[in-house]
Amino acid sequence: MEAPYEEFGSLVFGENELRERLPRPVYLSYKKTVTNEGSLDRPTADAIAHAMKRWALEKGATHYTHWFQPLTGTTAEKHDAFIEPDQHGQPFTHFSGKNLIKGEPDASSFPSGGLRATFEARGYTYWDVTSPVFIKGSVLCIPTIFVSYNGESLDKKDPLLKSVKVLSDASTRMVNLLGEKDVKSCSTSVGLEQEYFLVDKKFVDARPDLKLCGRTLFGSPAPKGQELDDHYFGIIPERVSAFMKDVNHSLWKLGIYAKTEHNEVAPQQFELAPVFSDGNMAVDQNQLTMEILNKTAEKHGLACLLHEKPFAGINGSGKHNNWSITTDNGQNLFSPGDKPAENIRFLAFICSFIRAVDENALLLRMSASNPGNDHRLGANEAPPAIISVYLGAYIEQILYGLYMNSPAQSGKKETVTEFNPISGLSYIPHDNTDRNRTSPVAFTGNKFEFRMVGSSMSAAVPNIVLNTIMADSLNKFADELEGIKYLQDVRVKALEVCRKIIHDHKRILFSGDGYSEEWVKEAERRGLPNVRSFIESIDILDDPATIDLLTKYNVYSRKELTARKAIYTEQYIKTVTIEVRTLLEMVRKDILPAVTADLKFNMEAAAACGKKVPAYLKNRCSRLDAAIDDIYLSAEKLDEKFCALSAEGQTSAAGKKFYYEICPLMEDVRKAIDSYEVIADKRFYKMPSYMDILYTL
Ligand code: ADP
Ligand code: MG
Numbered sequence: 001m002e003a004p005y006e007e008f009g010s011l012v013f014g015e016n017e018l019r020e021r022l023p024r025p026v027y028l029s030y031k032k033t034v035t036n037e038g039s040l041d042r043p044t045a046d047a048i049a050h051a052m053k054r055w056a057l058e059k060g061a062t063h064y065t066h067w068f069q070p071l072t073g074t075t076a077e078k079h080d081a082f083i084e085p086d087q088h089g090q091p092f093t094h095f096s097g098k099n100l101i102k103g104e105p106d107a108s109s110f111p112s113g114g115l116r117a118t119f120e121a122r123g124y125t126y127w128d129v130t131s132p133v134f135i136k137g138s139v140l141c142i143p144t145i146f147v148s149y150n151g152e153s154l155d156k157k158d159p160l161l162k163s164v165k166v167l168s169d170a171s172t173r174m175v176n177l178l179g180e181k182d183v184k185s186c187s188t189s190v191g192l193e194q195e196y197f198l199v200d201k202k203f204v205d206a207r208p209d210l211k212l213c214g215r216t217l218f219g220s221p222a223p224k225g226q227e228l229d230d231h232y233f234g235i236i237p238e239r240v241s242a243f244m245k246d247v248n249h250s251l252w253k254l255g256i257y258a259k260t261e262h263n264e265v266a267p268q269q270f271e272l273a274p275v276f277s278d279g280n281m282a283v284d285q286n287q288l289t290m291e292i293l294n295k296t297a298e299k300h301g302l303a304c305l306l307h308e309k310p311f312a313g314i315n316g317s318g319k320h321n322n323w324s325i326t327t328d329n330g331q332n333l334f335s336p337g338d339k340p341a342e343n344i345r346f347l348a349f350i351c352s353f354i355r356a357v358d359e360n361a362l363l364l365r366m367s368a369s370n371p372g373n374d375h376r377l378g379a380n381e382a383p384p385a386i387i388s389v390y391l392g393a394y395i396e397q398i399l400y401g402l403y404m405n406s407p408a409q410s411g412k413k414e415t416v417t418e419f420n421p422i423s424g425l426s427y428i429p430h431d432n433t434d435r436n437r438t439s440p441v442a443f444t445g446n447k448f449e450f451r452m453v454g455s456s457m458s459a460a461v462p463n464i465v466l467n468t469i470m471a472d473s474l475n476k477f478a479d480e481l482e483g484i485k486y487l488q489d490v491r492v493k494a495l496e497v498c499r500k501i502i503h504d505h506k507r508i509l510f511s512g513d514g515y516s517e518e519w520v521k522e523a524e525r526r527g528l529p530n531v532r533s534f535i536e537s538i539d540i541l542d543d544p545a546t547i548d549l550l551t552k553y554n555v556y557s558r559k560e561l562t563a564r565k566a567i568y569t570e571q572y573i574k575t576v577t578i579e580v581r582t583l584l585e586m587v588r589k590d591i592l593p594a595v596t597a598d599l600k601f602n603m604e605a606a607a608a609c610g611k612k613v614p615a616y617l618k619n620r621c622s623r624l625d626a627a628i629d630d631i632y633l634s635a636e637k638l639d640e641k642f643c644a645l646s647a648e649g650q651t652s653a654a655g656k657k658f659y660y661e662i663c664p665l666m667e668d669v670r671k672a673i674d675s676y677e678v679i680a681d682k683r684f685y686k687m688p689s690y691m692d693i694l695y696t697l
Contacts, residue, residue, distance in 0.1 A: 005252060007249070007253045008255065009253070011059065011134050011136075011253045012132045012135075012254060013052055013134065014255055017055055018030060018048075021051040021054070021055065022047060022048065026043075026044050026047045029041070029044045030129070033129050034130055035185070043097075045096075046096060048097065049095050049096055049097045049100040052133060052140065053093065053140075056082070056095075056140040057093065060138060061138050062082065062083070063080060063081050063082065063139045064082065064139065064140040065078055065080065065142065066078070066103035066125035066127075067141040067144060068143075068144045068145065068146040070154060070155055070156075071112070071154065071155065072110065072111060072571075073156070073456075073458045075287050076105075076110065077139070080099075082095055100142060102124060102127075103124065103125040103126075103144065104122060108123070110123070110146075111567045111570065112563060112567075113562065113567040114563055114566060115150075115154060115559065115560065115563045116154065124146070124147055125146050126145050127143070128143045128144055128280070130280055130281070131284045134254050136254075143157070145157045152563075153560055156283075156460035156461060157280070157460065159556055160460045160463060162553070162554060162555045163468045163471070163553070164280055166471040166553045166555060167467040167471040168185045168187060170470070170474040171186035171470075172184065174352075174477060174478050178348065178487075178494065179487050180345075182329065183329060185328045186327050186333070187328075188323060188463065189277065189278065189322075189323070189324045190276055190277065190278075190322065190323055191273065191274065191276030191322035192273070192282055192283075192319055192321055192322070193320040194271065194272045194286065194293070195264055195270070195318055195319065196270055196293055196305060196455060197269050197270075197311075197317065198240055198243065198304055198697060199302065199305060199694070199697075200301065200696055201298070201303045202301075206688050209586060210305070210310070212578060212582050214306070214310065215305075215309055215310045215375070216310060216690075217579060217583045217586070218583075218586075218670040218673040218674055218677070219312065219689060220674040220677040220689070221312075221314075221690060222267075222690040222691035222694060223691065225313060226266050226267060226315065229265070231263050231267050231268075231269070234263045235263075236263060236270075242300065243296060246296045246299065246300070251274070254285075254288060254292075256289065257274050257277070258273075258274050259273055259275045261273075265314075266314040266315040266694075267695060268693075268695075283459045287458060290456070302697075306455050307456055308370070308454040308455050308456060309373075309379065311694065314694075316379065316455075317454075317455035318376070318451055318452070318454065318455050319453040319455050319459060320451045320453070321449070321466075322447050322448070323447060324446060324448070333345065334353075335446040340395065340398055341402070344495065347399075347498050348477060348497070350395065350443070351399070351477075351497070351501040351502060352473040352476075353389075354501060354502070354508060355501045356469040356470045357387060357508055358505040358508040359473070359505075361508070361528065361529055362540040363469065363540050363546055364441075364450075364452075365385065365529070365531055366537040367453075367461045367462040368450065368454065369454070369534040370454045370456070370457050371575040372454055372456055373452075373453075374532075377452065383439065383440035383451050383452050384440065384519065384520065384523075386440070386528055386529070386530045387452075388439060388441065388508055389508050389509055389510070390442040390443065390514075391443045392436075392442075395443060396509065396511060402499060403499050436511060436514070437451075438513050438514035439514050450462055450466065468550060468555050472549055472553070480493060507526040508528065532659075533656075534568075535655040535656055535658070536656065538568045538569065538652075565652070569655050570650045572655050573655050574650075576662055577646065580638065580666065584639055587669065587673070588635075590686070590687060591631055591673055591676070592631060592632060594680070594687075595631065595685075597684040599621065601684070602621050620679070624679075627676040630675070630676075631669065631676065634665070634668040634669045634671075634672045637665055638669055641661055641665055642662055642665075645658060677689060
């Protein structure tokens with residue numbers, strides 16, 4: 001590999017290492033496990049473990065860990081050294097097949113939502129053979145699932161793997177029915193665009209809200225925001241460039257194809273996108289990416305803010321989940337081909353997707369939600385909380401043409417193949433997608449881009465939901481084709497099913513401005529749900545149809561769903577609780593003393609003026625006097641309500657009260673502080689402002 005990429009994959013025990021280091025039969029047996037055609041026996045596992053250990057020791061690793069993704073949404077690890085004493089007390093290194101395959105972390109403190117009593121610490125981790133082992137620092141990390149003693153899943157990876165299989169089966173069934181019998185399995189391809197903010201670390205140290213909550217709880221807008229659009233795709237500042245270089249290098253070593261980097265819309269907001277990969281691996285790699293962004297920022301004296309809305313009034317951050325389905329012989333099932341109107345397989349998959357989204361809009365909404373995303377969805381330049389699908393005019397016309405029974409070719413291709421903007425360029429790649437950045441679910445050429453997902457979230461749940469709802473819709477479609485003898489008749493029937501789906505689900509298609517007020521009204525008229533908050537979105541986990549769907553495919557059990565709802569509820573209440581406490585602490589220890597000192601200074605100045613007090617001082621004293629009251633009284637009101645509601649326990653009803661009663665009171669405090677901040681004297685008010693934080697890199 002050329003010099004800058006020399007170390008690509010050097011920290012991954014990947015395909016090459018496996019092939020080179022394992023005896024041929026062991027390697028083949030491992031490959032069978034990966035493709036689900038066999039299970040690992042003890043000698044094979046031992047041989048792989050041995051090779052892995054040798055490789056890890058050569059790379060300087062001293063420990064190994066089962067790396068898993070508990071329901072906190074982050075990753076967890078417990079390290080064990082390879083070194084042990086032998087029976088003579090002499091040191092030797094040890095890592096067996098059993099160590100590789102199964103672990104028993106004493107992980108009783110992770111949320112289990114009642115799936116596991118705390119006194120029973122047992123939870124087990126099992127190696128996920130489909131995601132590569134890697135080295136982080138001096139630790140060999142083995143991606144694993146995390147389940148309870150009874151086999152209930154305690155993590156986000158286990159249901160993801162199940163959903164991948166469910167979708168593979170359904171897609172394969174459908175493709176086979178449509179005539180391609182040689183397809184044996186399908187997988188998802190996922191590309192996760194990651195948005196984030198970078199700020200100088202010193203500001204985070206000076207702001208407890210950024211430090212503890214990941215977002216500012218108050219702060220008046222800087223005189224300049226993002227209105228000039230001068231940050232988007234602009235020149236990347238040098239300090240950020242150095243940071244990105246470091247990030248890329250770390251990611252490449254881990255075999256992650258970090259590809260695109262650019263400034264985002266808001267000041268000091270950026271994006272990183274890797275090349276898409278297998279869905280399960282992409283989710284793991286995104287977790288690693290977030291970790292590396294955080295760590296690298298620290299090394300550069302920066303802080304990486306992954307929160308969905310660190311600053312009010314400017315864009316928040318998302319994680320765009322680009323998703324498609326690929327057959328084992330490499331065909332993208334969302335690829336329109338040259339003649340999409342005649343491509344029945346394409347039409348069937350697109351229509352199945354449309355139905356999946358319309359029937360499960362609430363579940364999809366939930367899958368992209370977390371407490372932080374409440375501040376982003378529907379706010380500045382973020383997708384609304386209403387789910388709709390954007391297909392682009394070209395594909396939409398084809399579908400409507402099909403629906404109206406007019407010749408299927410009616411779609412007018414909006415390509416630029418004829419247009420040659422620069423003389424001398426003989427080849428201009430064509431692009432048959434137009435763009436609508438305001439849609440939460442957009443078809444972008446040969447994949448769907450789900451833009452609602454919060455930037456700090458694990459991408460597991462959105463993919464679990466996409467995979468499962470699509471599988472169900474495909475299976476319904478396939479049911480209608482089953483038993484038809486001749487392929488020609490299958491194709492006729494498939495078109496009929498597509499027409500019916502378009503008829504029943506066209507309400508979910510929307511190509512206008514998703515950020516507009518009119519759309520909110522129009523969506524309501526169409527009967528599309530608009531769930532405002534995370535805490536309300538998780539009610540879908542109690543919905544009988546949703547429970548049926550998820551349990552039918554064994555992606556979650558009923559108990560696991562109940563547990564998740566309990567955990568999400570707790571997570572929400574805890575998040576708001578931390579925010580309220582932080583806000584009150586800052587009001588009492590920083591803000592009120594600052595305004596008081598400011599007022600005292602001005603009152604003394606006014607007194608020194610004798611009889612003729614300048615208007616400026618008079619005005620200032622009365623505004624500061626009012627500010628003290630506003631801040632103090634709004635904070636006391638918040639505290640009172642918070643104390644009362646905190647006593648209600650961590651129920652869903654209490655969570656909704658937190659959203660509808662506590663959050664607006666926090667907003668009141670914010671408004672009071674912000675109006676002081678506008679006139680604050682910097683000698684007394686030391687809190688870094690938006691202007692300080694967002695215009696320094
Ligand atoms: P944009 O910002 O224009 O939407 P980016 O290049 O930033 O595009 O990100 C697009 C993401 O989609 C990348 O991660 C890319 O690898 C991924 N992607 C491209 N094709 C597919 C596909 N067929 N399936 C899934 N992801 C894809
Ligand atoms: Mg992008």
